[in-house]
Amino acid sequence: MTARFSPCLIAFAAFAASLPAPEAAYAAPGGTATVTGTASAQVITPIRIVATAPLRFGVMAQPTAAGTVTVSTAGAVSTTGGMAGNTAIAQGSSGPQAGRFRVSGEPGRQFFVTLPLAATVTRSGSSMTITLFTVGALTGSPVGTLDIAVGGTLAVGASQPVGTYNGTYQITASYN
Numbered sequence: 316m317t318a319r320f321s322p323c324l325i326a327f328a329a330f331a332a333s334l335p336a337p338e339a340a341y342a343a344p345g346g347t348a349t350v351t352g353t354a355s356a357q358v359i360t361p362i363r364i365v366a367t368a369p370l371r372f373g374v375m376a377q378p379t380a381a382g383t384v385t386v387s388t389a390g391a392v393s394t395t396g397g398m399a400g401n402t403a404i405a406q407g408s409s410g411p412q413a414g415r416f417r418v419s420g421e422p423g424r425q426f427f428v429t430l431p432l433a434a435t436v437t438r439s440g441s442s443m444t445i446t447l448f449t450v451g452a453l454t455g456s457p458v459g460t461l462d463i464a465v466g467g468t469l470a471v472g473a474s475q476p477v478g479t480y481n482g483t484y485q486i487t488a489s490y491n
Contacts, residue, residue, distance in 0.1 A: 360459065362420035364488040367462070370414030370445075372469045375401045381473045386411045388451025388464040398471050413451065414465040418488045422459040425491040430465065434484035441476040445469050445484065 372384045375398065382396025392411045394401055420426060430448035437443075447468040455461035465486060 359421040359424065359490075360419075362418065362426055362488050362490055364416055364418045364486065366414070367417050368412060368415035370465055370467060370484075371409065371412045373411035374409050375471070377475055377477055378471055379473060381471065383468050383470055384411075385447070385468040386413055386466045388413050388449055388466040390464075397473060414467075414486075416463050416465065416486060416488075417455075417460060418453075418463060419460040420488075420490065424459075426488050427491060428463060429487040429489070431484050431486075434467075434482055436469070436480035436482035438476070438478040438480045441478070441480075442482075443469055443471055443475065443480055445482075448484070 370386065372386055373392065375384060378397035378401060380397030382394060382398030382401070384398050384401070385393045385395075387393075390411060390413045418426065418428070428450050430450060432446070432448075434445045434448075435442050436445065445467045449466045451464035451466070453461045453463055467484075
């Protein structure tokens, strides 16, 4: 008598024979079997961000109409509205500059930066809002440290009260 096998059964047998044999432990009926599993973990350098220079909009004259002052990530200044052309005041060390931050962490690991939607600078009883935060190109070394620049737009009100305005904003760096 000849045995006949269906083509599907032959294909299954060929497939099963090509699979690697799993590490398994077998026990006699009623016995016990033990196998060793594997586990792993990786600890990486925590991500860190520090401010290295403040975002400064510079010294400006009190406007008669509302306007904006924008500082780019390269430190360039542009103005609109009542602030148009209001950059002729001698700036010295209080001049406009982009904010600068240093991000460090695990070499080669990607990260992203989150900027706020808005922030406020104040002086006794008065405030101005910073919006349109931007982050510039990353510069630095491949060994886990990169520098970034942050710009923004300051809304200055008509007849904005005279004084020095200060405030803070949060920037977050997170691993992807």
